Amino acid sequence: MTTSNRREFIKKAATLTGYSVLSTVGLLNSRIALAEWVANNFEPSSMDQVLKNVLNGKPVVDSDEIHIKIPQTADNKTPVPITVQTDLKDIQSISILVEQNPVPLVATFELSSTLEPFVSTRLQLMRSSFVFVLLETENIFYGAKQIVTVSEGICGA
Numbered sequence: 001m002t003t004s005n006r007r008e009f010i011k012k013a014a015t016l017t018g019y020s021v022l023s024t025v026g027l028l029n030s031r032i033a034l035a036e037w038v039a040n041n042f043e044p045s046s047m048d049q050v051l052k053n054v055l056n057g058k059p060v061v062d063s064d065e066i067h068i069k070i071p072q073t074a075d076n077k078t079p080v081p082i083t084v085q086t087d088l089k090d091i092q093s094i095s096i097l098v099e100q101n102p103v104p105l106v107a108t109f110e111l112s113s114t115l116e117p118f119v120s121t122r123l124q125l126m127r128s129s130f131v132f133v134l135l136e137t138e139n140i141f142y143g144a145k146q147i148v149t150v151s152e153g154i155c156g157a
Contacts, residue, residue: 066144079122091117100129
């Protein structure tokens with residue numbers, strides 16, 4: 001290894017170490033900005049206000065290429081599994097909203113362009129409601145919805 005190659009290696013190693021330390025102590029990201037986003041979107045509010053915040057002025061196009069797998073009926077005390085999948089390209093995020101919940105925005109998943117647009121989670125439904133899924137691209141959102149009927153839990157004797 002020549003002297004210039006060693007110097008370049010040491011510079012790059014020192015730079016990488018410095019960035020790692022700064023990132024670890026939180027100086028390279030804004031937790032305050034992230035906290036504000038979380039607070040604004042995951043507070044009790046109307047569906048219209050949540051949609052305004054999430055969409056941020058982008059239009060929504062209904063799509064039958066969004067596959068939502070969720071039970072049609074659910075108990076109000078049981079978490080409901082949901083899976084969202086699509087073959088649409090360039091999806092940046094997937095958001096799940098429940099119209100009749102006090103906090104309509106249940107989850108937002110930020111996706112890497114190298115990942116297949118697929119998410120799976122569980123959610124709580126307070127009442128019978130539409131479950132909306134919004135897939136964000138650079139210019140628009142694609143949307144789909146499915147109704148879920150919620151019943152009171154019945155315990156056996």
